[in-house]
Amino acid sequence: MTERSLQSFRSRRPGVTATVAVIIGGLVAVLAALLLWGAARDGALVGPGAAMLLLAVLSAVTGIVGFRVARAPREAAPMTGPLQLLTILVFVVGVTGAVLGVVIGGIQGSIPAIGTGVLTLVLGLVIALQGALLYGAAQHGA
Template identity: 45%
Template sequence: MTHQGNERNGVTDFRTRRPAVNAAVCWVAAVASLVLAAAWIWVATTEPPLSGPAVAHLALAAIGAAIAVAARRFAVGPTTAPSPRTFQALTIAAFLTGFAGAALGIVSGAVGSSVTAIAAGIIVFVLGAGVALQGALLYGAAAGRASAQQPRPRA
């Protein structure tokens, strides 16, 4: 099957839709993190060790939303695409936020005898790793597009 003179198959269709799918996954993770942050902040009024993971969830929601916006710009086309370094920085920030949230939750939960804080720390790490994975996939796609657009030297 051809489309405008180019052969297309399931793999190329997947690659052209991938940034939009990554953006949707990041939006879902950002909203989930925001909802969890609100819940942990509400519970932190009676259980203070939850305040650390709650703040980490808020930061992760902001980072996830930033990756989603950048991914949407990348999916629109090469003229609006951010540089690969944007995805690299946001990916590192997402992973470090998830790791810091897990450390805060586990340490404050162990000190304050709060199993809920430990669970909240583990949840923020899992969400952070998921957002970082989406950022890494987008970084690979952006780096591939950037290298494909550079002119090749003639021998």
């Protein structure tokens, strides 16, 4: 692979990517709090709400690790392991939250839970993308 093709696999500005991950984590935390508050009326929202809460924490941790990558890009190679683990974990939590929302929502006939399950999957993929970009930046010393 040429240097030009490698650039497409990584973020050129890991600090911006880390900031986006932290902001997404904050927004997902607010959404998770609203879902868990609404779970008093619709019990099917507990699964996706808990998954979103976990996604918020993982997104914030991904952002914090990303700031370490941005601060010392040439010495960021040891951060590839934690970033890879966080990215995989975010993907698994997003898929699990989606399955919980869709299955439990389908069983209980809760349309909001089904929609929330799909939203959990989308947010999990967005956060995993941020982790993958930071992983590429750490691996190649962006």
